[in-house]
Amino acid sequence: MTKKKNGIGIDLGGTALKIGIVDHDGKILKKISVDSNADKGPDAVIRQIINGTRQILESAKVKNYGIGIGAPGAVSLEKGVVENPPNFPGWGRVPLGEILKKEFKCDVFVENDANAAAIGEMIYGAGKNHENFIMITLGTGVGGGIIINRKIYRGETGGAGELGHVTIDSMGRQCKCGSIGCIEAYIGNNYLIERVKTQIVDRQDSQLYGMIKDDFNLLTPKLIHSAAENGDDFSQSVVIDTGTKLGYALTSIVNVLDITAIIIGGGVAGFGKLLFDSVESTLKDRVMKPFRSRIKVKPAKLKNDAGIKGASALVFYKS
Amino acid sequence: MTKKKNGIGIDLGGTALKIGIVDHDGKILKKISVDSNADKGPDAVIRQIINGTRQILESAKVKNYGIGIGAPGAVSLEKGVVENPPNFPGWGRVPLGEILKKEFKCDVFVENDANAAAIGEMIYGAGKNHENFIMITLGTGVGGGIIINRKIYRGETGGAGELGHVTIDSMGRQCKCGSIGCIEAYIGNNYLIERVKTQIVDRQDSQLYGMIKDDFNLLTPKLIHSAAENGDDFSQSVVIDTGTKLGYALTSIVNVLDITAIIIGGGVAGFGKLLFDSVESTLKDRVMKPFRSRIKVKPAKLKNDAGIKGASALVFYKS
Numbered sequence: 243m244t245k246k247k248n249g250i251g252i253d254l255g256g257t258a259l260k261i262g263i264v265d266h267d268g269k270i271l272k273k274i275s276v277d278s279n280a281d282k283g284p285d286a287v288i289r290q291i292i293n294g295t296r297q298i299l300e301s302a303k304v305k306n307y308g309i310g311i312g313a314p315g316a317v318s319l320e321k322g323v324v325e326n327p328p329n330f331p332g333w334g335r336v337p338l339g340e341i342l343k344k345e346f347k348c349d350v351f352v353e354n355d356a357n358a359a360a361i362g363e364m365i366y367g368a369g370k371n372h373e374n375f376i377m378i379t380l381g382t383g384v385g386g387g388i389i390i391n392r393k394i395y396r397g398e399t400g401g402a403g404e405l406g407h408v409t410i411d412s413m414g415r416q417c418k419c420g421s422i423g424c425i426e427a428y429i430g431n432n433y434l435i436e437r438v439k440t441q442i443v444d445r446q447d448s449q450l451y452g453m454i455k456d457d458f459n460l461l462t463p464k465l466i467h468s469a470a471e472n473g474d475d476f477s478q479s480v481v482i483d484t485g486t487k488l489g490y491a492l493t494s495i496v497n498v499l500d501i502t503a504i505i506i507g508g509g510v511a512g513f514g515k516l517l518f519d520s521v522e523s524t525l526k527d528r529v530m531k532p533f534r535s536r537i538k539v540k541p542a543k544l545k546n547d548a549g550i551k552g553a554s555a556l557v558f559y560k561s
Numbered sequence: 562m563t564k565k566k567n568g569i570g571i572d573l574g575g576t577a578l579k580i581g582i583v584d585h586d587g588k589i590l591k592k593i594s595v596d597s598n599a600d601k602g603p604d605a606v607i608r609q610i611i612n613g614t615r616q617i618l619e620s621a622k623v624k625n626y627g628i629g630i631g632a633p634g635a636v637s638l639e640k641g642v643v644e645n646p647p648n649f650p651g652w653g654r655v656p657l658g659e660i661l662k663k664e665f666k667c668d669v670f671v672e673n674d675a676n677a678a679a680i681g682e683m684i685y686g687a688g689k690n691h692e693n694f695i696m697i698t699l700g701t702g703v704g705g706g707i708i709i710n711r712k713i714y715r716g717e718t719g720g721a722g723e724l725g726h727v728t729i730d731s732m733g734r735q736c737k738c739g740s741i742g743c744i745e746a747y748i749g750n751n752y753l754i755e756r757v758k759t760q761i762v763d764r765q766d767s768q769l770y771g772m773i774k775d776d777f778n779l780l781t782p783k784l785i786h787s788a789a790e791n792g793d794d795f796s797q798s799v800v801i802d803t804g805t806k807l808g809y810a811l812t813s814i815v816n817v818l819d820i821t822a823i824i825i826g827g828g829v830a831g832f833g834k835l836l837f838d839s840v841e842s843t844l845k846d847r848v849m850k851p852f853r854s855r856i857k858v859k860p861a862k863l864k865n866d867a868g869i870k871g872a873s874a875l876v877f878y879k880s
Contacts, residue, residue: 316851373717374716374717386817388817396819397693397818397819398692398693398819398820398821398855399819399851399852399855400819401819401849401851401852402817402818402819403817403819404816404817404819404849405816405817407812407813407816407849408813408816408817409728409729409809409810409812409813409847410728410731411730411731411732412729412730412806412809413730419850420846420847420850421812421846421847421848422847487731490728490731493726493728493740494726494727494728494813494817495817497723497724497727498705498707498721498722498723498724498727498813498814498817498818499716499721499817500715500716500717500718500719500720500721500722500723501716501717527739527740528739528740528741529740530720530723530726530738531738531739532635532718532720533718533720536717536718
């Protein structure tokens with residue numbers, strides 16, 4: 243009997259480098275987290291990756307494995323080149339895939355982290371039974387992945403699925419991408435917190451204000467969520483507004499793609515049912531009539547270790 | 562030597578039914594236009610199609626041919642079913658493809674008219690040398706077709722490519738689709754003319770106002786175009802505003818699809834260079850940075866007979 247293959251999932255973040263061994267069903271057998279050393283340049287990062295991977299392989303004694311890497315920014319698949327990832331100074335173009343292949347003599351797959359998250363949901367998570375779905379990840383940035391016929395849709399240069407940069411108000415808020423009114427400029431973590439800060443000064447009666455008093459640094463999506471759960475109407479309005487705006491952006495996406503299953507992950511997705519309900523009801527009010535009855539909005543299933551699991555899923559994904 | 566195949570292109574419109582014989586290079590050999598009899602129900606429409614097709618086939622004496630039909634609304638490809646096309650009362654689901662196949666004993670292809678327009682540009686027109694492009698048609702409605710790897714992208718139910726219903730201002734103008742702020746609600750012919758009517762009362766100094774005086778019924782995209790060409794700054798501002806708004810919508814579409822060649826057809830595309838330049842410069846300002854240098858905005862090549870040619874192209878298209 244051959245031992246089933248495992249996926250080594252490497253989640254390359256600007257601060258933390260997370261590495262895990264994941265089995266075919268998406269169960270994490272072992273994981274570590276180390277500093278990614280991004281500020282020390284690519285060689286230092288590569289050393290961290292190699293040492294971390296070697297360490298976890300030795301301690302777990304797995305033999306049959308492939309490696310999957312989820313990296314921020316642009317990735318070219320053939321040689322697994324990671325190109326100028328944001329928050330990795332002095333990086334340039336690094337053939338991370340080739341380097342690890344030589345080092346570990348196994349299959350290595352490198353993907354943009356938003357695409358890896360979508361593949362993770364497809365292989366292990368909420369997208370298991372969907373031929374097509376739209377995955378949106380709410381974090382500092384708002385990222386996306388589009389699955390068509392159980393394949394990632396990449397577009398001409400692998401840059402497709404920039405769902406955070408769909409416009410909801412072309413004369414609205416400046417986005418850091420250079421455009422105006424992108425959905426990210428409303429519901430990306432920092433933008434969202436900034437907006438709440440300006441609104442809450444007029445809502446000192448709210449529970450949320452009571453929780454932070456004047457220390458605006460305490461404001462997080464998590465805190466907003468718990469205040470909303472406790473019945474704070476100001477926090478609830480923030481959650482509903484977030485879901486409604488996300489629904490506006492998804493309306494355009496559904497009308498273009500005719501894909502009606504939507505999976506939402508990332509921190510702000512922790513807003514829970516109130517968020518999902520407002521996304522869904524906005525979509526059902528707004529998308530083209532024939533699509534309305536088919537709309538399904540679901541939370542992502544891979545939560546805390548979504549990065550590791552998504553990366554490991556690359557090993558089990560037939561591209 | 563076998564005689565090359567011709568395409569019989571049938572452009573099914575709410576008022577006119579246009580039928581043409583088109584050769585492999587997109588040249589129309591013969592064409593007719595008759596009333597579509599839409600108000601008399603499906604049987605009357607089908608009779609018009611059969612009689613018109615028979616008539617043109619007999620007069621042109623072509624032997625080797627296939628039939629392509631471009632129809633408004635939803636089309637299911639397998640049996641060539643046309644479903645409740647707008648402006649065709651009492652229609653329901655009609656297997657137009659099957660009916661014509663029995664009648665003419667040849668290959669029959671039925672497509673949504675916006676998709677047929679995109680296929681027409683791909684086979685004969687501005688999309689000839691593009692693997693991927695976005696086709697947008699500006700008329701009463703704003704329609705779209707997405708070509709990926711030289712195939713129409715249909716989505717789950719053939720409804721993809723509703724580019725006219727991409728939002729540019731989620732709190733903006735009501736669109737007849739039920740949503741708010743769709744690009745069609747700004748630059749669809751009727752919406753555009755309505756907006757110009759309300760603006761022009763304050764611009765009685767403009768050349769355009771001089772051309773229409775108080776007869777607002779004279780306002781057409783064509784008239785606006787010629788006033789703009791004559792240097793009327795009000796009309797130029799209308800054209801630039803139209804192009805800019807279209808650029809906003811296309812920004813979202815390019816960011817989602819990573820497709821950067823854009824072909825624009827339909828009446829308002831007659832606005833010419835000023836329109837295309839403002840679409841292109843808006844896109845280059847707004848799409849994600851890696852896409853900017855690749856943006857190409859072109860006018861459609863199939864003009865007046867785009868409907869017939871697009872439908873005929875279905876015969877030469879390998880789906």
